[in-house]
Amino acid sequence: MRLILLMVGLLLTGMLRAAGPEDALKEAETAFAEGNYAKAVEQYKALLEQGYTGSELLYNLGTAALHASDFGTARLALERALLLDPADPDVLANLEALKKQLPDQFEEVPPFAPVAWWRRLAGMLSTDAWSVLLILLAWLLAGLVFAKMRGLGLAGKPLPAWLLPTGAVVLVLGASLLFTRWKMLSSHKEAVVMVAEVPVTSAPDEYGQELHRLHAGTKVEVLDRIGDFYKVELPNGDTGWLPEEALERI
Template sequence: MGRFNLLAVWLFLLPVWGVAAEHPDSLFSKGNRLYAAGDYQGAAAVYETLVNDGYVEVAVFYNLGNAHFKLNNLASSILYYEKARKLDPSDPDIQKNLAFVNLGITDRIQPLPEFFIDSWWRGLLFSASLTTWSAIALVCWGVAFGLLIVYLYAWKPRLKRTAFYSGAATAGLALLLLVVAYSQHRMLVDDDSAIVFSSQATVRSAPSESEKTLFVIHEGTKVSIIEQHAEWLRVALPNGHEGWIQSEAVKRI
């Protein structure tokens, strides 16, 4: 009887293991095939299965954004493009698609002008991905270590001087790249933003339905979350306007 129960459990688990073996590459390929065949709804469902299972990948978010755009779900498309950009802010395809989808939303909000040094620094930080900056920094550390070895064992004074100064410069560059990588990481981690999913959302002066209406924003608009109070979020727009909105009206990036 014990052997029969063991066999029953084995047969019961076989389909589960079969589904688990499908993650994540086969599901991603399945989603790509459905997308190529024009079944955007099916493709979106497959990609969302991966997301719901905890797979955090640029390609999954990017393709999910594409699928929702084809389905004319602009808010969802923007949400997943933003998620992809958060993982790889230097990808030009993500930036281009996100800019294009934002042309279709109701609110066209002009951001506040940025000080040129802040703009330059942000441009530098996001000119490459976190992985790229970290990889280049590690290579520089390796080169600096190699030059240190040359300095310690070289017997020609000119070679020792060249190795010393080159190694010091390379180590300094590695430190700078690590600062850039860390700064990008902190900026992305500290960025608590969301996308409006309601067709229109009322922004109020305080976290209550009875408070004064400041303005109305629409589906697809990106907001920065400043604080939360119960079921309300205090948000800011790129133009500096702030107010309180119900948390159910948005989805966090």
């Protein structure tokens, strides 16, 4: 079913080329069904390298990689799919299944509830959808202002005094949600450990004291960069330094 949705998505976006992705998708699905998850991962990665993308493709890649125990690839693909479609229940379920299999089990610091709620709300629509909604709200507010200036009303009655302020507040909220959604897609502050094992050190060099040892699939937040090292925050709130080559930004 998700393969069909992926095919439809590629067709609708006009990304089918002369060779097309149909064969690669079918090969990936066949490989997955036969338990050859490594081959399925290769096929999905090849499509990404050709320029195809989308939450369905990333979900399929993440799922195949999860079955292949390629936790770095699985986490990266599923997190990227979640960015594109934050409410997808299949992506969320597979992410939870993946986290339970990771070697690194942290007591995660829960996000501030209002911020988490706001991000979930922003993630309900794409940036394009929020943009269209914002334009419609702006035109509606402009129409209300025009009607107010001309003394027009509804059913022969003047416009309620609360209507314009409410419209302005809704417009500002819509703009804020659009900005939040854009930041979610463009900030690239989060990254995934892609190597089998890497030490977290106290300094941005090979001489720093080892604080932790992370494994493929662990997600961190990038705070700073010095040379070839990133300062990162671990899921439990601890900080340290990781070499750039050990990470890939979400």
